[in-house]
Amino acid sequence: MLRVALSQSKKMQIEDLRVVLFNFIMAKKLNEKLLIRIEDADKNKNIEGLDKQNLEILNLFSIDYSNVLYQSDNLKYHQKLTMQLMAQKKAFACFCSDEKLEELEKKANQEGKPYKYDGFCEKLSNETILEVNAPFTVRIKKPESNIKFTDLLKGNFDYSALDLDSFIILNHDKTPLNDYACAIDDMIQDISLIVRNENDISNTARQIYIRQSLGYDKQIDYIHLPNILNTNLDNEENSVQCLIEQGFLPVAIANYLVLLGNKTPTEIFTLEEAIEWFEIKNISTNTIKFDIDKLKIINRKHLALIDELRLSKLLGFADTDIGKLGKLYLEESFTLKEIKEKIDLIFSKKLTCKGFENETKDIITCLQNAPFIDNFDDLKEYITKNTNLKDESLSSPLKYVLTGQNSGPDLKEIYPLIKNYIGEIVKC
Known part of the structure; x- marks a missing residue:
């Protein structure tokens, strides 16, 4: 039996999630159950609802577990x-x-x-x-x-x-200190392996001593993962929830955290694939550094692999074309949020393209009255015929009208994916 201890007093951080992922992988490798223990013994520090939020995060990462237990139940x-x-x-x-x-x-x-x-x-x-x-x-x-004890890593x-x-x-109020509660809970729940952070090594020694003092002689194995060096990781802005809100895919975050300080056969993989080849001996014992830029690159690669319809749904649609459109913006975007911002610009109300104010109005009016046009070249021809606009007087304001910006992928690539939405795009 393995366990993951989730705090009821602080949001899940990157290091916390990394510990969860390695516990999950080891449980699968050993064909053991994984239980979740909510550390809520200190009632004064508990944040209401945080347990449910952390469990929802585990569900996002497809972490399956056998049971959820609360530390306070063992008081x-x-x-x-x-x-x-x-x-x-x-x-x-x-x-x-x-x-x-x-x-x-x-x-x-x-x-x-x-x-x-x-x-x-x-x-x-x-x-x-x-x-x-x-x-x-x-x-x-x-x-x-x-x-004395031996760490497997x-x-x-x-x-x-x-x-x-x-x-x-x-404590004075007769509630247990965390080391004491953990030591006893691990006894009660018959834990056989604990994967935790390197900065918990001294806590491990205390917990072993507590169990020895109570006459518990079953050996619990330990793996202490190297710490992640990043001065910002304790900030709420860098919680796992915040990364998800910034548009990082759970599969990409898991990929990066398992990759970090680890020898892997490939750079891009899923958690299910990692279970197949994972070995403790391949984890570095050196302190590692969290690199947000590397995570962005991995996230972009997973976005490129995702099914277009699923990507579309993540962007708030149910249209394969919108998923394909989202992938067009991967040249300049790294996260789901950044892609969504580009898509939102397409459907936002257009004001005017600087330097082409009158042309912008003419194109919007023309498109509001236009029939359905399947081909982009035919669209340009139709606009020219009805407005006499051509060359840059047509291309610059048309780009703005259809995308909400002056840069980005070529309109010839974009138009086939948005042609069914022209009425909504040029709405007043």
Whole structure:
């Protein structure tokens, strides 16, 4: 069983989606189920409706999963197992105030040392604890020996007791910290492989230690993907939802994220094709960089491959000719949104072509009264006959009237694809 942890407090980012994609691929390769876990234990940070939005994104990428579980549903287990750890003297109540902990951290910084908990509350007697009438957190005692594990991509890791320290597992309000909740949830859900980001490696060590403290001895394998370097990736404007709104196809985004830092047999592929040849050993262990320009190129190639009728529907029509028209604009466009802007210009109300104001009016009037004309050369001949316009006095304003701009593909290529819409294009 594999799992994907989706946050209820932040929109899905590029790195989050990349983790989802690799979990999905590995689940298919191993013929294992994939479940989705919504991390919603921290009620103060949860954003209403974000879980549904993130699940809709997974559906856009054709990520199928066996079940959706909410972390908060396991709260009773998080608390029950905390009591077990405390009864076994493997965890303890910590009454230290935030001010005291900030003071310890400040002192450590001044001395140039890493901040570590001083262990004061660990030494309190049961009698003293009973006499204290104050809120407390629960800390797990730091390990007595090193925590070692092997990452299937990056190799061996070794964390000392000082690295882990006596960390908090339960907040003042008795809700679990994320590492603690994840460790227990992975136990309950019998997870066998976890694919996550490189910056979660220290969290992995904590979670392994939590499970060991609870007597859980099943080995969970880990794959930590290299981080994506891009200072803008945490911005909302660079969320997966925003990329989709900008006109990037899900198939292209998935293609790029699987390609990124990976040896692949071909540059352009679908997720289904990637499942066939994917191997962990081909992923680079080096930090990688998100390149929006590369994504644009890949997106353009997928737009060129898409069925014309489907492209037409994505553009708001149901006409193969509009799909073909959209592909004409791929010479100057990279995304669905950019193509749609070109199509929208064609159907927008035309004002005037600069330098050809009178000619523009004459052409619009002529086309409003024209019969259906199948051939572009016949169209030009008809306009010339009824307006006496020719050469640039005809070509420039006609280009503007039919496309809403002065550049772009040749009208001889465009006209056969829009001839059925001339009445709508030259409407008042």
